[in-house]
Amino acid sequence: xxxxxxxxxxxxxxxxxxxxxxxxxxxxxxxxxxxxxxxxxxxxxxxxxxxxxxxxxxxxxxxxxxxxxxxxxxxxxxxxxxxxxxxxxxxxxxxxxxxxxxxxxxxxxxxxxxxxxxxxxxxxxxxxxxxxxxxxxxxxxxxxxxxxxxxxxxxxxxxxxxxxxxxxxxxxxxxxxxxxxxxxxxxxxxxxxxxxxxx
Amino acid sequence: xxxxxxxxxxxxxxxxxxxxxxxxxxxxxxxxxxxxxxxxxxxxxxxxxxxxxxxxxxxxxxxxxxxxxxxxxxxxxxxxxxxxxxxxxxxxxxxxxxxxxxxxxxxxxxxxxxxxxxxxxxxxxxxxxxxxxxxxxxxxxxxxxxxxxxxxxxxxxxxxxxxxxxxxxxxxxxxxxxxxxxxxxxxxxxxxxxxxxxxxxxxxxxxxx
Amino acid sequence: xxxxxxxxxxxxxxxxxxxxxxxxxxxxxxxxxxxxxxxxxxxxxxxxxxxxxxxxxxxxxxxxxxxxxxxxxxxxxxxxxxxxxxxxxxxxxxxxxxxxxxxxxxxxxxxxxxxxxxxxxxxxxxxxxxxxxxxxxxxxxxxxxxxxxxxxxxxxxxxxxxxxxxxxxxxxxxxxxxxxxxxxxxxxxxxxxxxx
Numbered sequence: 001x002x003x004x005x006x007x008x009x010x011x012x013x014x015x016x017x018x019x020x021x022x023x024x025x026x027x028x029x030x031x032x033x034x035x036x037x038x039x040x041x042x043x044x045x046x047x048x049x050x051x052x053x054x055x056x057x058x059x060x061x062x063x064x065x066x067x068x069x070x071x072x073x074x075x076x077x078x079x080x081x082x083x084x085x086x087x088x089x090x091x092x093x094x095x096x097x098x099x100x101x102x103x104x105x106x107x108x109x110x111x112x113x114x115x116x117x118x119x120x121x122x123x124x125x126x127x128x129x130x131x132x133x134x135x136x137x138x139x140x141x142x143x144x145x146x147x148x149x150x151x152x153x154x155x156x157x158x159x160x161x162x163x164x165x166x167x168x169x170x171x172x173x174x175x176x177x178x179x180x181x182x183x184x185x186x187x188x189x190x191x192x193x194x195x196x197x198x199x
Numbered sequence: 200x201x202x203x204x205x206x207x208x209x210x211x212x213x214x215x216x217x218x219x220x221x222x223x224x225x226x227x228x229x230x231x232x233x234x235x236x237x238x239x240x241x242x243x244x245x246x247x248x249x250x251x252x253x254x255x256x257x258x259x260x261x262x263x264x265x266x267x268x269x270x271x272x273x274x275x276x277x278x279x280x281x282x283x284x285x286x287x288x289x290x291x292x293x294x295x296x297x298x299x300x301x302x303x304x305x306x307x308x309x310x311x312x313x314x315x316x317x318x319x320x321x322x323x324x325x326x327x328x329x330x331x332x333x334x335x336x337x338x339x340x341x342x343x344x345x346x347x348x349x350x351x352x353x354x355x356x357x358x359x360x361x362x363x364x365x366x367x368x369x370x371x372x373x374x375x376x377x378x379x380x381x382x383x384x385x386x387x388x389x390x391x392x393x394x395x396x397x398x399x400x401x402x403x404x405x406x407x408x
Numbered sequence: 409x410x411x412x413x414x415x416x417x418x419x420x421x422x423x424x425x426x427x428x429x430x431x432x433x434x435x436x437x438x439x440x441x442x443x444x445x446x447x448x449x450x451x452x453x454x455x456x457x458x459x460x461x462x463x464x465x466x467x468x469x470x471x472x473x474x475x476x477x478x479x480x481x482x483x484x485x486x487x488x489x490x491x492x493x494x495x496x497x498x499x500x501x502x503x504x505x506x507x508x509x510x511x512x513x514x515x516x517x518x519x520x521x522x523x524x525x526x527x528x529x530x531x532x533x534x535x536x537x538x539x540x541x542x543x544x545x546x547x548x549x550x551x552x553x554x555x556x557x558x559x560x561x562x563x564x565x566x567x568x569x570x571x572x573x574x575x576x577x578x579x580x581x582x583x584x585x586x587x588x589x590x591x592x593x594x595x596x597x598x599x600x601x602x603x604x
Contacts (some may be wrong), residue, residue: 190577
């Protein structure tokens, strides 16, 4: 039951893009075409889940025992950068077709604040799923990270679909490009507000 | 190449450790000052240092501070929390020796800015000033109580009232423990008292915040 | 380019928020009020100036291949230092801005300036560049925060001038996107006229 709450909350209610504002750069940058949005979402999904797993273990088995929690930010960003690099190398060797689909997005992901954001969230915030406030355990963290990245993908793909439609229409000159995209995002965020109170 | 990166990491870590060592004390002082401010806000005038202690109610430990003036106990500042809309809401609730809530203050909350986050503002929070739980009912008007909820933030308002209610349960546990011991050393040791109905009620979060 | 020009170009011509459209996450997330927006801007300014200076000083000694990871480590170190300082001296602001303080590490403005300016220029020039861009960012965030606060809450910098609630949606997520969209359009209009 608790896992279902986490999933619904992370995908719809607290959508990482539309209510937490993390990962806005790729959201605005690579959402022109549906196909690139799908590729980016896939890559982010993979990296967020993997990065959360590794940083979670690193936090509780290295930083906390050594009492160097203050190295958290620096350690996490290095882990994420190294992971992204590794995923890129492995993917290139193991599955060239997948690499071609996701490869160009991988370097961009290091500076996607959703990745670092989720990794930090699970080790610093208390969550309230199922009653008392508590820190997430490993399984919950992974589920939370995966669901959050699904929420990222959902918002991203919906948004790309909308932008493809907008591109066919006449937009006032001053609004061309980013402003009309932001207005669209605003309306999409309003739609997602309808989910609030669900969990 | 690797050596260079290693050197950068080493220098950065050394710098961080140095700054950490320097700011450690001010951070602790700032945290202490925050707690002391919160205590001073929620209880009547007192002298001496507040005495920190914890009490266990329904299997959960609650920290509290006992304050006294000229040797006589004035009341307790109790930390309690409940589940709000955006996460936990933690309050410091001051209850005087006659079981009346003197004042409350928010220690931490993550409610929506402009909506639930208004629970820190006096318009809402002052309703709990000099609140006598024997005279008035500690729940929002929608649930038949005497608290005006924040506009469009019923969950937050409920959570706030719930945390105050928990604090009263904690107070009862403290005074029960104190009456069993000698009044003078009431502030030592952890006491277990079971009080029903102070866990968060999760059943009706259906409306908007 | 003179030092003065280096600072002023970040305010209008290369304004990071309204022209370069960088660092959108903190821009949208922390501007629920003018004060919050300004605090976030100043926090970024602090990191930007220091990291720009450190990177411009060390750039000649760092091999090209490990340049990006090295910059990230330097930036992350300054962000953590900022975290300590804020925890010690402005704990309330630290709590309000929350996760977005450590997330300055992945703010594209900071890494962007390191790549585009600091690693090719002198320490003083880089500091000026960081100061200019940082001020541009701070001003943009303050304006956005102010607009959202006035519309959403009926107050400016915490001073309430109408009783009751404002148009709540402007403090919430959709209002952030909407207000930023209109501010960018307005900024384009104003600067385009000046150019003619």
